Amino acid sequence: MSRIVLLEKIHRSAADHLKAAGFTDIVQLPTALKPEELPAALDGADAVGIRSATQIRAASLEKLSRLKAIGCFCIGTNQVDLTAAAAKGVPVFNAPFSNTRSVAELVIAQAILLLRRIPEKNMRTHRGQWDKSAAGAYEVRNKTLGIIGYGNIGAQVGILAEAVGMRVNYYDVESKLPLGNARPAASLDELLASADVVTLHVPGGSSTENMITAPRLAVMKPSAVLINASRGGVVDIDALDAALREKRIAGAALDVFPKEPNNDKEEFISPLRGLDNVILTPHIGGSTEEAQENIGREVAEKLVRFLKAGTTRWAVNFPEIRHVEKEAQSRVLxxxxxxxxVIARMNADFAQAGLNIVAQHLQTKGAIGYVLTDVDAPIPPALLQKLRAEPATIRCELV
Structure with missing residues (x-):
């Protein structure tokens, strides 16, 4: 039976779903692990579940020869070396939709709080100051929300923003169908210049690293606020710090940071700490009971389908084969x-062993090919050994 290790306080719905599917060897660890800790913790593991803090890179994958699948119980997957995982025959699954609503609600709440200058009023009241001034405090109604990255979350933010009376513009590197009354901006600078609230919903990676720099912050209105609930590396923190202290923008809310603590025992370090017009939250965009329960169930289901049937629908780095129940006596991955x-030689090996193939499902993605072969008889160990010895084979398993 497969051994599954779940890290970082993944919601109990994941373990419950895995147990209901028949997986009983489940290890749950409460914190993220450093790369050097992974080999020991994942020794003998067939699958691992992580959130955003644990980094699984090529060096770790080389030491985890038994690992068959990785579940990212979150939206992003940049904490995993996806190319290296695919090259080792390890599909990576995530939850691209389950926390959409939770993140969107947080963004709208932060927009309202920042435009009303609630963070500043709150801090002053805590210090004993009774500041009832309305100067610089605005309703969100009729204000313009600029969304950078109009994917699942960005589009949901736009829908909620319209519900409270905001105008919505968006910018995306890909052409996207607008929802509601949202309008696409011709350029990023056009969006930055027009928005009262700028919110970021882009993926991580080199293409978005330091997307928001000093020159781009300079394009924003002095009364505008910036919200980042996407990836920590998207914003140049030093540039943002300077813009806030020099009052070149009115405020900011950040839920993600370039460097985040691995657990609640490590101190969070940022130059933005202590600024009255900044909301800092500890990467909690998807941290609602509803979102975490949905994420746990969604990713666990994908792991179950892979471990039981070898199907890879919704894998982010791997050829996708839709879910087909294993009905034949044997299935070879x-x-x-x-x-x-490759397939011709493999099928010739099946024929030479006197085995009849009853179904076969093949998909490719880049340099990787993946085929499920259903056979109406047991697979002889010698045949499995021969298939694994094929020079093009990366991984060959029975399921």
């Missing part, structure tokens, strides 16, 4: 280099 002749 074969991950291989995507090159000519």
């Amino acid at each position: 074969n991950v291989h280099r995507n090159e000519p002749g």
Whole structure:
């Protein structure tokens, strides 16, 4: 039976779903692990579940020869080396939709609080100051929300923003169908210049690293506020710190940071600490009971389907094979280099062993090919050994 390790306080719905599917060897650890800790903690594990803090890189994957699947119980997957995982025959699954509403609600709440200058009023009241001034405090109605990254979360933010009377503009590097009355901006600078609230919903990676720099902050209105609930590396923190202290923008809310503590025992360090016009939250965009329960169930279901049937629908780094229940006596999973002749040689090996193939499902993605082969008889160990010895084979398993 497969061994599954869950890190970082993944919601109990994940373990419950795995147990209901028949998986009983489940290890749950409450914190993120450092790369050097992974080999020991994941020794013998067939699958691992992580959130956003644990980093799984190529060096770790080299030491985890038994690992068959990775579940990211969150939206992002940049904490995993996806290319290295695919090259080792390890699909990576995530939850791209389950916390959409929770993140969107947080963004709208932060927009309202920042435009009303609630963070400043709150801090002053705590210090004994009774500041009832309305100067610089605004309703969100008729204000313009600028969304950078109009994916699942960005679009949901736009819908909620319209419900409270905001105008919505968005910018995305890909053409996206607008929802509601949202309007696409011709350029990023156009969006920054027009928005009263700028909110970021872009993926991590080199293409978005330091997307918001000093020159782009300079384009924003002095009365505008910035919200980042996407990835910590998207905003140049030093540039934002300077813009806030020099009152070149009115406020900011950040839920993600370039460097985040691994657990609640480590101190959070940021130059933005102590600023009255800044909301700092500890990466809690998806931290609602509803979102975490949904994420736990969604990713666990994907792991169950892979471990039980080898299907990879919704894998982010791997050829996707839709879910098909295993009905034949044997199913062989074969991950291989995507090159000519592999399937022909494999099927010849089945024929030579006198085995009849009753179904076969093949998909490729880049350099990787993945095929599920259903056979109406047991697979002889010698045949499995022969398939694994094929030069193009990356991983070959029975399920």
